Amino acid sequence: MTRIAYFGPTGTFSEQAALAFADGHELVPAETIPLVFAAVRAGEAEFGCVPVENSVEGSVSATMDALAADAPLVAVAEVVLPVRFSVLVRPGTTDVKTVASHPHALAQVRHWLDENLPDAAVVASTSTAAAAVGVAEGRFDAAVSAPVAVHHYPLAELATDVADVRDAVTRFLLLHKPGVVPEPTGADRTSVVAVAADRPGELAGILTELALRSINVSRIESRPTKERLGEYKFYLDIDGHITQQRVGDALAALHRRCHDVRFLGSYPQAAPSVERDAADPDTSDDSYAAAAQWLAGVREGTRA
Numbered sequence: 001m002t003r004i005a006y007f008g009p010t011g012t013f014s015e016q017a018a019l020a021f022a023d024g025h026e027l028v029p030a031e032t033i034p035l036v037f038a039a040v041r042a043g044e045a046e047f048g049c050v051p052v053e054n055s056v057e058g059s060v061s062a063t064m065d066a067l068a069a070d071a072p073l074v075a076v077a078e079v080v081l082p083v084r085f086s087v088l089v090r091p092g093t094t095d096v097k098t099v100a101s102h103p104h105a106l107a108q109v110r111h112w113l114d115e116n117l118p119d120a121a122v123v124a125s126t127s128t129a130a131a132a133v134g135v136a137e138g139r140f141d142a143a144v145s146a147p148v149a150v151h152h153y154p155l156a157e158l159a160t161d162v163a164d165v166r167d168a169v170t171r172f173l174l175l176h177k178p179g180v181v182p183e184p185t186g187a188d189r190t191s192v193v194a195v196a197a198d199r200p201g202e203l204a205g206i207l208t209e210l211a212l213r214s215i216n217v218s219r220i221e222s223r224p225t226k227e228r229l230g231e232y233k234f235y236l237d238i239d240g241h242i243t244q245q246r247v248g249d250a251l252a253a254l255h256r257r258c259h260d261v262r263f264l265g266s267y268p269q270a271a272p273s274v275e276r277d278a279a280d281p282d283t284s285d286d287s288y289a290a291a292a293q294w295l296a297g298v299r300e301g302t303r304a
């Protein structure tokens with residue numbers, strides 16, 4: 001049976017994302033995001049499911065770092081889930097002195113906590129469900145959890161539908177060892193991470209390579225290389241698929257000019273951000289093929 005390792009324990013948003021990817025597969029929890037990557041790299045699970053980006057709190061740095069380090073894994077699918085929380089307590093709890101959750105979740109309910117539990121000490125936990133486990137075991141009084149967590153742990157709802165930003169969403173990736181790239185659908189995303197050379201205009205140069213080929217950038221994020229102060233790698237999410245000429249051409253250009261480029265996957269967009277085939281017709285695959293034919297003819301001396 002196909003196994004999906006997910007950022008657990010049971011009752012996380014990541015588990016719901018894993019279910020959305022493939023109901024019927026065996027879901028195996030891993031306690032941290034790096035452990036999800038490790039399970040896939042070691043072949044203990046074929047796929048891994050991790051959060052990558054939240055509309056309120058931004059990128060999940062543990063995922064970003066794990067994507068760029070060690071043996072490469074690539075994204076083969078994404079899913080976007082709405083994020084509203086339940087605040088869970090042991091049945092009968094009236095006095096909440098400590099409230100725990102994953103830092104990303106805490107950041108999304110800061111105002112609610114200020115208004116409703118102003119005296120509670122806020123504690124970071126490895127995941128929203130780990131916080132629920134901590135409450136069940138008596139280590140904290142309340143957990144900011146995914147709504148499904150109440151079905152997994154002997155806890156009661158102190159509040160439901162908690163979110164400072166009503167329409168918050170989190171994007172999750174399904175990861176696999178490099179091998180098969182999903183077929184292009186016409187509304188795909190390609191992710192890469194590039195270590196740029198440290199020279200004037202380099203970032204502008206990278207973006208120009210994309211702009212010249214009519215490629216939309218949906219996200220750019222920098223993280224330190226962790227080797228030297230001031231040295232950064234750039235994560236880019238672009239619209240399009242690696243099999244498209246203009247995307248392949250742009251990534252080859254990035255490979256020429258950057259110290260390092262790692263392909264992080266081409267996969268269907270969960271919520272397409274552009275019209276299908278909205279790109280400039282001068283950058284279509286047909287246009288690239290015609291230009292390559294002309295160039296080959298010129299080199300052979302059969303065309304001018």
Ligand SMILES: O=C(O)C(=O)C[C@]1(C(=O)O)C=C[C@@H](O)C=C1
Nearest residue numbers: 012013014051102104127128170
């Ligand atoms: O702890 C969980 O439930 C997770 O799946 C992690 C996570 C995150 O890292 O962003 C997922 C979605 C929510 O935004 C809060 C927490």
